[in-house]
Amino acid sequence: TDVNRFVPGFEKTFFGGRTSVEVRIPFASTLDSTQQNGAIGGTNTELGNVTLFFKGLLYKSDNVAIGGGLTVTTPTADDFVLRQGANELVRIKNQGSHIAPYLGLIYAPGRFFSQTYM
Secondary structure, eight states: OOOEEEOOEEEEEEGGGTEEEEEEOOEEEEEOSEEETTOOOOEEEEEOOOEEEEEEEEEEOSSEEEEEEEEEEOOOSOOEEEEETTEEEEEEOOOOOEEEEEEEEEEOSSSOOEEEEO
16 A cells, blocks of 8 residues: 655744744555454545654854754544444554654764764
């Protein structure tokens, strides 16, 4: 089965470009999240888990920039359901919320650059 995945998003800066908020809204044209046992194959366009990024520039010089922030993923995608006729055999609930702090560094002394992310 083909999977066509898209992740549109937008980002808005604040405080002279030193902070920002980014929103990513993934969706895919793929297998339906509700399937019939023995007849896997129904397709649908499915919304994924929406992610918010809160970013801040912590330090900047001519050659170095250090940024950090927090990523929050929300459970907006559908649950997976496997059915046998009208009976529900399995349901995998999409209840996971994820919070992840991060730190990033970019070093650009000239024509080349190096970046790291943790």
